Structures are given as structure tokens and as C-alpha cells.
Amino acid sequence: MRKLMVLLLVVSSMMLSACTWFESANQTVQYADSAQEHIHRLTDFAEQAPQMIQDAATNPETKRQLEERLVALKEDIEQFNLMDAPAMAKDLHQQIIEKNQVLLQEINDALVNGHLALDQLQNSPILQTITDITGLLNRIENLGL
Template identity: 30%
Template structure:
């Protein structure tokens, strides 16, 4: 009888330990999917930004639309920063959060310029702003390549 109890306990222990890697894989995939959605938002913003910002200098309607895009991107940043990263990706997530903070700083400046009507060509051509987006893309590529 004791042998059957030990075997049952051992079987349960094995099945429980097998769930952990599966659960870790699910969490990792969910995280990667969340980051992929975030990257799609950043990419779309980065692609549209130069033209939209140029137009926003002289067109209040475009400025309002760009301001809405900035708010949406800021919400996406907040969401991804509050997403719990699996241990495997923890250090990359920390880098992502750090770059997001830099991007948020740029977005605050952009939003202030839009609200005050002082958006300038200099800000639109700011290489540091676009470099931050490239750095975030690079981190995403590292996360994506972990599975290969």
C-alpha cells in the first residue's frame, strides 16, 4: 500500500513539475505577443511621425490627431512596462523599460510642443528621438530571436 502511495505522489510530482515548463512557455509566448503588439504601434507611429509632424506645424487638425497618437503610444508604453516579463526575458524587459522612459520623455516634449503650438522642425529632425525608437526595435528583435 505504501508503495502505491509513493508511486502516486511521485507521479503527481512529475506531472506538476512538467506543468511548470509548459506554463513558462505560455507566459513567454504571451509576453512576446504583447511586445509584438507594442512594436507594431511604435513602428506605425515612427513611420507616420515625420509627415504627420510636418503637417501638424501648420494644421491644427493634424496636430490634434498627432497628439492623440502620442497619447495612445504613451498608454501602450505604460501597458508594456506593467506587463510581467518571464525570467528568461527579465533583463531585456528591463532594457525595454529604460528605453521606454527615454521615449516617454521625448513624447512629453512632443505633446507640449503640440499643445503650445511650438512644434519645430528641429524636434521633428531630432535624431535622438528616432534613435530611441530604433533601440526599442533592437531590444524587440533580441526578444524575438530568443526562440530561435
């Protein structure tokens, strides 16, 4: 009887540790998916921004749309920075946050008093900063494995 109880205890412990491992793996995959989505939104903006910036100089509607995209991007960055990363991704998440902070400052510089200052955006390193963040995509993709 005693052997049976010990065996049940051992099996229960193994099942609990397996559940914890699966939960941790699931959190890591969810984080990787969220981080990839974040970077894809940044990449989409970086691909469309040069043409939008050029058009915004002569088209007030495009300027308004560009301003809205920057505000939405800023909100997305702020939300991403608040995420809790799983232990496996803590260092990577911190690197993204640091680059996001730089990007937030650049966006804030381009949004003077809440409105797009086109000359500030044209002279800003926003697109290069996004490229720097995009460089972390391979590491993020490896988390989801």
C-alpha cells in the first residue's frame, strides 16, 4: 500500500511538472506570436511611410492618415512594452523595449503638440530604428519553435 502511495505521489509530481512545462512553452509561443505581430506592424509602416511622407507634403488627407498611423503605432509600442515576457524571452523583450523607447521618442518628436510636423518626420531616423527592431525578428521566430 505504501509503495502504491509513493508511486501515485511520484506520478502526480511528474504530471504537474509536465503541465508547468507545457504552460511555459505555450506562454513563450504566445509571446513570440505577439512580438512578431508587433514587428510586422512596424515593418508595414516602414514600407509605406516613405511614399506617404512624400505625398503628405502636398496632400492634407495623406498627412492626416500618416499622423493617425503614427499615433496608432505609438499606442501599439506602448502596449507591447507593457507585456510580460516569459522567462525564456526576458532578455530579448528588454532589447525590444529599449529600441521601442527610442522609436517612441522619435515619434513624439515628429508629433509636435499631437500633430504631425512633417519636416521633423522627414529628418527623423524612425525608419532606421524600425529596421533595427526588425533585426530581432529571427530571434523571436526561434522562440516559437
